[in-house]
Amino acid sequence: MKHAFLALVPLLCAACVSDRVGQARAAVEPADFARLRALQGTWKGTASSTKGETFPVDVDYRLTGGGSAVVETLFRGTQHEMVTVYHCDGRDIVLTHYCAAGNQPRMRLATPGEKELVFEFDGGTNFDPKKDGHMHVGRLEIVDADHVRTRWSYYSGGKLDHDAQFDIARVAASPLDKVDVKAAELERLKALGYAGK
Numbered sequence: 001m002k003h004a005f006l007a008l009v010p011l012l013c014a015a016c017v018s019d020r021v022g023q024a025r026a027a028v029e030p031a032d033f034a035r036l037r038a039l040q041g042t043w044k045g046t047a048s049s050t051k052g053e054t055f056p057v058d059v060d061y062r063l064t065g066g067g068s069a070v071v072e073t074l075f076r077g078t079q080h081e082m083v084t085v086y087h088c089d090g091r092d093i094v095l096t097h098y099c100a101a102g103n104q105p106r107m108r109l110a111t112p113g114e115k116e117l118v119f120e121f122d123g124g125t126n127f128d129p130k131k132d133g134h135m136h137v138g139r140l141e142i143v144d145a146d147h148v149r150t151r152w153s154y155y156s157g158g159k160l161d162h163d164a165q166f167d168i169a170r171v172a173a174s175p176l177d178k179v180d181v182k183a184a185e186l187e188r189l190k191a192l193g194y195a196g197k
Contacts, residue, residue, distance in 0.1 A: 032112045033093050035142055036070045036086050037063060043148065045168030059168050074166075075100075084138075095119055097135050103127040105134045116141045121155075130158045146170040 039061040047057040060073045069087040074080075083098045093109040103126040107119035119138040127134050136155035142148055150166045 030088065030091060030093060030112065032109060032117055033070075033086070033088055035114075035117070036061075036093070036140075037067065038145070039070065039072075039148065041173060042171040043168040044171055045166060047164060047166045049164045050162045057166055057168065059166065093117075093119075094122065095138065096124075097138070099135060101127075101133060103132065103134050105129075105136065107135075107138055115143075129155070132156070133161065136160075 040063055041061060043059040043061070045057055045059075046054060048054040057074065058076060060071075060076060062071050062073075063069070064071050064085075065087070069085050072084040072086070074082045074084075080100045082100050084095050085098075086093060086095045088094075089108075093112075095107050097105050097107070099105065103124060105124035105127070106122045108122040109117055110120040111118035117140045119140075121129065121134075121136045124134060129136070133154060133156040135152050137153040139151045140148065141150070146169055148166075148168050150168075152164045152166075154161050154164065
């Protein structure tokens with residue numbers, strides 16, 4: 001019995017710390033970040049550019065870092081796969097875009113809003129923004145709970161080269177997506193004898 005209790009102590013400590021971290025994050029998390037977190041899931045739609053290109057697109061949003069960051073993945077599994085990670089920096093929301101161009105522009109939320117979030121260039125790595133091509137402005141319009149429009153402005157030579165727009169719709173979740181992970185973990189701990197029956 002003593003060994004079972006000792007094995008349970010780290011789990012209880014982790015649960016307490018996790019709960020406190022969640023409460024602290026909720027106290028400082030801007031409402032705009034909650035809107036980003038709500039995008040979690042799979043989306044499909046159409047991408048188009050001001051250069052006249054149009055093609056289908058799949059976008060995945062998931063949470064990582066205990067829910068402290070939103071990871072957006074475009075073109076998963078292709079040569080052009082790109083990831084954008086959104087997170088809070090104090091009361092600000094920032095992003096880093098890991099581009100297929102091999103650079104990593106950072107942006108900061110400049111215009112918050114209930115329907116549209118506008119992120120503007122705030123530095124980056126592996127490029128000179130005065131001459132090299134890079135994403136410079138990102139706009140995310142939440143049309144409704146199941147429809148999003150994003151527009152990314154690509155700069156080259158220090159000025160706008162073109163815009164890329166993504167019109168996407170949420171894909172209905174499968175029944176497996178609705179599994180309560182906490183409940184499943186509790187059942188597993190019960191089966192191992194570490195939690196009350």
